[in-house]
Amino acid sequence: MPSGADPWDRRSGEWLTGDLAEQGPGHAPGPPAAPAPPGAVADARSERKRATGPRRGSGDPVKALLHRHRELCERAVDPLEIAAGLEAHGVTDRTATRFRHRDVFSLAEELYARVPRNAEPRPEPAPLPAPRVRAGWVLLTLLPGALGAATVTGLRLTHGQPRPLVALGGLLAVALATRAALRHGPLAGPSGARAWRTATAPRVWRTATAPRVWTLWLLGYALVGDGLLHALLTGGSDAPPTGSPDGPWPTATAPVLALLLACAPAAWSAHLLAAGARRRLARSRGLEDFTAAVKPLLTGAFALFLAALGALLALCGTVLHEPAASAQALTLGALLLLARLLTVHRHRHAPALALGAAAATEAAALALPTAGRLPGCAFLTTPVETLVGAWGEAAVPALACATAALALLWHAGRTLTRASAHAPTGAPQ
Template identity: 50%
Template sequence: MPGAGERAVGEESSGGQPAGERAAGGQPAGEETAAPRAPEIASAAPARGLGASRRGPADPVKTLMHRHRALCERAVDPLEIAAGLEAHGVTDRAAARYRHRDVFSLAEELFARVPAVTAEPATGLRAQERDTETRAVWTLRALVPGAACLATAGALRLTEGLGGRGRLAITLVGAVVALIGLVLSLRSGPLHAGKGSSGTAHVYGCWLLGYVLYGDALLGQALSGGPEGPWTITPAPMLGLALSVAPAAWCVHLFSVHAHRRLNSSRALEEFAAGVRPLLFGVVALHLGALTGLLYLAHLGYGGGGSFVGAAALGVLLLLARLLSVHGLPGHAAAGLAAACAAEALAPALVLAGRLPGLHFLARPVDVLVAAAGTGAVPAVACGAAALGLLITAIVGLSRASAHTAARPGDETRTAA
């Protein structure tokens, strides 16, 4: 039949499909939207190599990505982004709301989806020379307090026959130079805490150093019925502490450098924390060893005097306090110094209060401690207990990756990995 033949020819020309199921241009009607999507799907690969990212209004990571875009652009690895998220309060439980099992996997996606802002890196030789010059500058500044105290001690030894005014002038000049060197060391180099520095911590530090000079004599006179004055100065511990400023700066520098290397090489926050703790113990032990040697030499030069153990405990306390301040925990550092100051001030106060009728029991703890180990036991116990508390705080606080992302030692420019 003619109609049947025409229909057969029509079906043969359409490839065996009904004509009504074909769209214009020879494509099936159900595939009309496939062609426009192909370029979008082809270009959907992320900029930094992760798999296909979430898109559209249902993407929960996009809001977080825009909120922390500056952090993601400056980061050199996913762990640095994880540290920043951790500092902003994003926990593993919060990461679950963004469809991730933990903060690190969320940071990996952010690192992959946000393009890095690359800086022009300096040449290797130029950067190495700049770092060497910088280390030399802050090392010389850290040596000024010890050198000033050592020169003052030598000048006083050579001018023993002069009058009191001349020796007083030499002492004041040496103290001013040492103070200027200490201030410069705290305002630049590894000991610089930036905005994390606390003025109250400086006051507490001055009190502790003043107790090193006069505290033992004051307590001794209070126990013997005074104080009457003048108090005997014990300069040997102060000389050892002044000489230890340079080793302290190098210990803080070494801790910062190796902590950042650990930050770059670790693949999880737990791995980073496990590597930082022994590093912290090693730095504290290194500083304690150097400080012990310097205190021993200072006591040999002055023929003894002062509390050796108390000065060593104070040196460790000051190191840990500065280490916490440099890494963004100035409140904890000030609290530790304040506790040591309170304990040292409480000892003579209890002795004086024990003279009142019926309150003699208040002086009993100090009497027992001094009778067992001398007046130097008070600063040893006070600074030792405070240093132990700050060490525990540092173990917890400095094991967080967010405590090491504020600045990179020796790096003037940020480069992408």
């Protein structure tokens, strides 16, 4: 072996110890010496690493990422926990390619391997706490439907001047009950999101106000929108709505009551999704495995809600002797559920856009016939008249809500199937 050679034999993958490591060229190997102590071997390896530099060089991007997320990497019990944390901080598969990895989980595996750990085996990760069923939120989800049924009954039993008072009191009571149902239980979001809302109250207040306004508009249109559109297209009565299905503006109470009663199925669907995702997060060992397991869970929860809403629509239509308006009520219910699920799991931008687009479409359908009455603007009424003539007034909200719901369903399939959406901690997105 040449003089001054490294005592590490690259061919055999072993350390040359004793006289063999010290001999020059032409010397025969002497008797085997005792192996070097483990401490000396470790010191030699450390010296070699210091001499050759970092594995990826001084510009190692993974090393910089490791420094930023060292606490996350040190407390993680497996690479999946690191991957979920990276996703929660906005690291996507496209971002992982800048770190020379094909996806987030591959990057998380390297981070997990590069963090020094004790020789003692780490304990198995404890299952994440699954959401519990509490009597409080179960009763709160039943309250909007109960107050809505009481309001409809009061409108049916009263006539004349007391009717507006009953309607106003009922709307106020239903609004407060719905607010309480959305602030507790599965529809309220995790505690981490609440803390984040407190820390960024002004910005989140602006983000949350728009969806509330759009939701109120959509529910109001479901109540009186079809009758108002019919009156605008046919030049009907200009009298205000009376709250009865046979008035100048027919009021569709059956679909709205069914939507209020559907608060309970919506909460249970959100609970089943959250509980199932937490269990799968504890058992999965890769992001792809978790996504494959959660996709059918999301689809099942969504289908369960639609089935329950369809049954409630049929029941309310039969009891109130009104058309169930299944098409627009089902699409509106799907849109509201998906928007709430995304909001609960810290995705607020897409729901606001979808709800706003649906509300704007309905508002345009009412504005175009009104603008068409101006001289020379009759052509503005043509798109609405064509749609209503082919499918009826219900086609406007059904088309608007169905398009927005499909967009949110596609978005939910990409975001709610990620591990970071169901992790107990993480920054909101």
